[in-house]
Amino acid sequence: MKRYRNGEIWDFEQEMPVRIGSKNVILGLDGGTTTTVCICIPFSSDHQNTTLPADDRPPVLARAVAGCSNHNSVGETAARETLERVMADALFKSGSTRSSVRAVCLAVSGVDHPNDQQRLFNWLRDIFPHYVRLFVQNDAVAALASGTMGKLHGCVLIAGTGTIAYGFTEDGREARAAGAGPVLGDWGSGYGIAARALTAIVKAHDGRGSLTMLTSSILGLLDLSSPDELIGWTYADPSWARIAALVPVVVSCAEAGDLVANQILVDSVQELASSVKAVVQRLSLCGEDGKGCFPLVMVGGVLETNRDWDIGEEVMKCISKDYPGVRSIRPKVEPAVGAALLAWNFLTKDSYAEGYRN
């Protein structure tokens, strides 16, 4: 087992009393660009070869929270240190050590390529005992599992600061769409919606676009006196989440009848629906006749507004037209629990799902 360079991350294990017959546990980790959550659930060998029923919420022994673990945002060294610390923290809080761990599922944003998976897998391999089963996925997979209670089937649409659609078939094929960040066209995301609203203000100001209520609403919120000052505000801090936080203002303006804001939301709905449709089509999730049922797990702030202008509902309407068998699911547990349930399912049955595992 790996000893951390500075020795301190796993030091707690040496202070831990040795308990005979101590519980086996599973770690589920959801690593995002804003927050990383690790949860620890018990795993009893009595459950082997069974799966949790779909309405069962597993007991959570411990929950630990940390910051960004996307290597594209903070670099590989910082991302790994965050991941390692949050796993150690969850184990410490649950009164366990690495020798009690049966499986770890790491679902991290920025895992976009088999190379990313392989690198994280090799790194995890050095941290845990050889008998621990390890799984590395994109964080969208944990979000899907949080809606399907660990079953890898159907599609998930995440629309928060960023957006991605990810799908799995029952026979283990997978596909994704979007999730490439704002430079690479994630225009349906919270960042995309807000950036288009800021652009609309600039265009109204310089004569390229129609006047819009967004100008007074957003400048007022940001305490700026002129659209020219938006440039300084925008580039003073490159954080995508800071821009995405303006989405509720865009929704309010659209609800108040502003045509520019309304068009931005309509376009965002089209973009989000197009990501889901691309995944459904590539995987034939709706069967040969196009009418088969499949779950669509909807996650993220943009889809959870529950306002008059409900982006999530409009996305569902748009998808239902082409695929009437779509069934929307709003998860009852958080994605880190989804990651733990995935690991549970990988452990207890001969799983077909993709992912690096030993």
Next chain:
Amino acid sequence: MKRYRNGEIWDFEQEMPVRIGSKNVILGLDGGTTTTVCICIPFSSDHQNTTLPADDRPPVLARAVAGCSNHNSVGETAARETLERVMADALFKSGSTRSSVRAVCLAVSGVDHPNDQQRLFNWLRDIFPHYVRLFVQNDAVAALASGTMGKLHGCVLIAGTGTIAYGFTEDGREARAAGAGPVLGDWGSGYGIAARALTAIVKAHDGRGSLTMLTSSILGLLDLSSPDELIGWTYADPSWARIAALVPVVVSCAEAGDLVANQILVDSVQELASSVKAVVQRLSLCGEDGKGCFPLVMVGGVLETNRDWDIGEEVMKCISKDYPGVRSIRPKVEPAVGAALLAWNFLTKDSYAEGYRN
């Protein structure tokens, strides 16, 4: 006069031999996001109350080059140090000191608001003797002056890594459009064109968009084996210029008949033309009947391709439809010379042009 903190920037002045009747000079500075150029031209009092003829190229005593001086990109401290060093370098090379300077025109990208102008003006005031006339402008103004040989009239369209349209009337009114960076909708820029090309590759790959020749051309150039690897490539280095450098590939694909690449260029032409039209309309540059003549200075790599698919020519066609009096100018001197000519004109006549000057 300001002594630099570390004393070294202006140290050369103490070593300079005192020359009786040494030449008066003007500094013209063009500060961009990639490069900053400062040139030094002679100014003789014989020329007072005269302007340079439009076809005259002023003699350049010295030219100095440095990196980025946009405070939005590198911060105010670094931007100012670059500006001060490049001015000192130009003076040193011309064998002059600050006491020979009659006027300085600083035209810097990122000067988007009167506050930006005022801050730079106050800072310049501390560097030069009190009798030196100082002018601070957005760098687009120097580009306009480089085409009109120092006359502030007409419109300039810059489309390189970024894009901006800037115009002045003969009676001193001014207007701008775009120039707000990629987050705020500068989609006609080199960055905008290339980012849309990268997006098209991702969309073709995940099923949201049509197949395109851009995929093999750009992945080949970047030595990547899959569109998934574009995500890592894109976010590994946030430099806009690095992305914008892909524009020639997009033009080549469009010339070879690729519909996706062609549409990206067509949209870019619309965006660029819309910036110019917004400025022309707000300033009534084409007169009351819409047929008046005005110069349009065209600057920047995107407009200078001179290929089969000529973006600059298409932009001109698009503008000519609405404003038949538009006359295109490709500058014969660089923008830093334009900045110096501006300062010359400010000095030799009662100029009406905007800008902070003493």
